[in-house]
Amino acid sequence: MSGVSREVLKWLQSLDLTWQIKNPKWDLSNGYLIAEIFSWYFPQDIQLHSFYNRQSLELKKRNWYILKNFILRNDIDLKMEDVDGTIHCREGAAAQLIESLYEILTNRRVKKIPPEIEVDYTDHAYQLQLPMHARSTASKAVKNNLRLTEVIADQNIITCAQKPGWFSDRSVFKSQRIINEHIEHRREERLQDPQRFGIKATLGDRCVRRPEPPQQIQSEPSHISNTTDIPAELAGDCNSERPLTREPSVHFKEVEVKQMDKSAFYQLPIQSY
Known part of the structure; x- marks a missing residue:
């Protein structure tokens, strides 16, 4: 066996x-x-x-x-x-x-070698062995991965009318899941071989990426504690290197708006015509 x-x-x-x-x-x-x-x-x-x-x-x-x-x-x-x-x-x-x-x-464990590709009972492993032009389309993927007995046993797999009663945690129906996986595999193929699909790089992809600036290491505090001992030239340089703060420099005054009292409108008598 x-x-x-x-x-x-x-x-x-x-x-x-x-x-x-x-x-x-x-x-x-x-x-x-x-x-x-x-x-x-x-x-x-x-x-x-x-x-x-x-x-x-x-x-x-x-x-x-x-x-x-x-x-x-x-x-x-x-x-x-x-x-x-x-x-x-x-x-x-x-x-x-x-x-x-x-x-x-x-309560025993079976000693076996784990498979290289996760078993999902689809033909995805077989499709990876084929060249790009011979791989199945979305309709062919549904035909290959959906058995006739599954359709006869549960018509809701195709029509998606309601969820199967015995498998309540199945959020996506099988036919739709096969199509979603096929689209995801196609997206991966486009990323792996963009020249075959005629995908041109966008302006953001072609722009030069500059390296991130190195982080400045804070120096240890020196023995000079009084700013008066520092010359004027060095003091100007120290002031220019101070980090900018996020404190707002402009303050806005809140405007108070008086709302009209609408209770008087509801107390008016209703006129008949």
């Missing part, structure tokens, strides 16, 4: 599951084996007769609806991005989910 460490494989074999996990991407998508793993540690909360061992989208939604409520009710520290990726068969999501379950249920 690719993508899963050896210690996690030994743990799965010790659970004596219904069938052996050969490809986590497809074997864990319906949630039945995840429920079976939970039933070993929470037999009173998870009962297998409530789950369906089928691959249809409707039955997968029922299984994961029970599992998501169980995860949120017991405050199990699982990332919903991993759960979503497992449901919709995203590459690497099921392996990451099973490793997280191993660490939570056994």
Whole structure:
């Protein structure tokens, strides 16, 4: 089973599951084996007769609806991005989910090398390997990073009519988030290669930047304390080097304006027509 460490494989074999996990991407998508793993540690909360061992989208939604409520009710520290990726068969999501379950249920740590690029279950790492002219547009990015099962399961991902009920902390919908990330990546590409996009430097970018003036170190007080002992030439220089103060030199007098008493207007009798 690719993508899963050896210690996690030994743990799965010790659970004596219904069938052996050969490809986590497809074997864990319906949630039945995840429920079976939970039933070993929470037999009173998870009962297998409530789950369906089928691959249809409707039955997968029922299984994961029970599992998501169980995860949120017991405050199990699982990332919903991993759960979503497992449901919709995203590459690497099921392996990451099973490793997280191993660490939570056994209180052990998986020894592995951290990835160079953060895994976000998008094709951003693949797009970086392509030349500039072959990278996807905004519409192509939505098509590549949004599965058909996600659209069928939740129409609000495209229409943005309302927030998903089980994921209340999702502030931006998935389609809009994909477009926002695509715009941000395009902005980074323009900064890295401005000549290709025909970006000309502005006047502020071309102007010469002068270095900041060095800070003056205050000298120690000398033994000369009386200003009368200083010659007139040195006294003039000392007066010219005094720092300017921010105290206002012009004072303004506040003008008092008498307001008209408007209470008399409200006491006039109302005339009828």
